[in-house]
Amino acid sequence: MKLDSAGLEILSGGECLDLLASAPIGRIVFTDRALPAVQPVNFCLLDGNIVIRTAPGSKLAAAARNAVVAFEADDFDAAFRTGWSVTAVGHARAVCDPEEIARLSALPLTPWVPGTRDHFIVMAPEQISGRRLNR
Numbered sequence: 001m002k003l004d005s006a007g008l009e010i011l012s013g014g015e016c017l018d019l020l021a022s023a024p025i026g027r028i029v030f031t032d033r034a035l036p037a038v039q040p041v042n043f044c045l046l047d048g049n050i051v052i053r054t055a056p057g058s059k060l061a062a063a064a065r066n067a068v069v070a071f072e073a074d075d076f077d078a079a080f081r082t083g084w085s086v087t088a089v090g091h092a093r094a095v096c097d098p099e100e101i102a103r104l105s106a107l108p109l110t111p112w113v114p115g116t117r118d119h120f121i122v123m124a125p126e127q128i129s130g131r132r133l134n135r
Helices: 013-022 059-063 098-105
Strands: 025-032 035-046 049-054 067-077 082-094 119-133
Touching: 013 035, 013 067, 013 082, 013 119, 025 059, 035 059, 049 059, 059 119, 067 119, 098 119
Parallel strands: none
Antiparallel strands: 025 035, 025 067, 035 049, 049 119, 067 082, 082 119
16 A cells, blocks of 8 residues: 555555546536636546536536546545545546437436536546545
């Protein structure tokens, strides 16, 4: 087990993807009017890519189109002081191809908020890192 300078376990890329796949909610970081913005989202992993479903006219849909974004998900147990955090950075793209939209629509990615969410953003992680806190 490899540890960082703070004593946290450094996770491999495969471990990071496995943990992301287990998380129901993550946070996407994008630029909104030249400032950083963070938005919680539900997501799925597909072929190592992060897939988010949003509304076509949302700030996220506009800001994440062909932009570099960051994504973070985590899970912590405060009582036992254990947990993990995974961060990914990569380019996000809006999905426009009807066949790809149909494929992504079949994912178990149901929006938690009301309204139509038929726009997909796919982020391909170019950098991924994670840490785990064990007692």
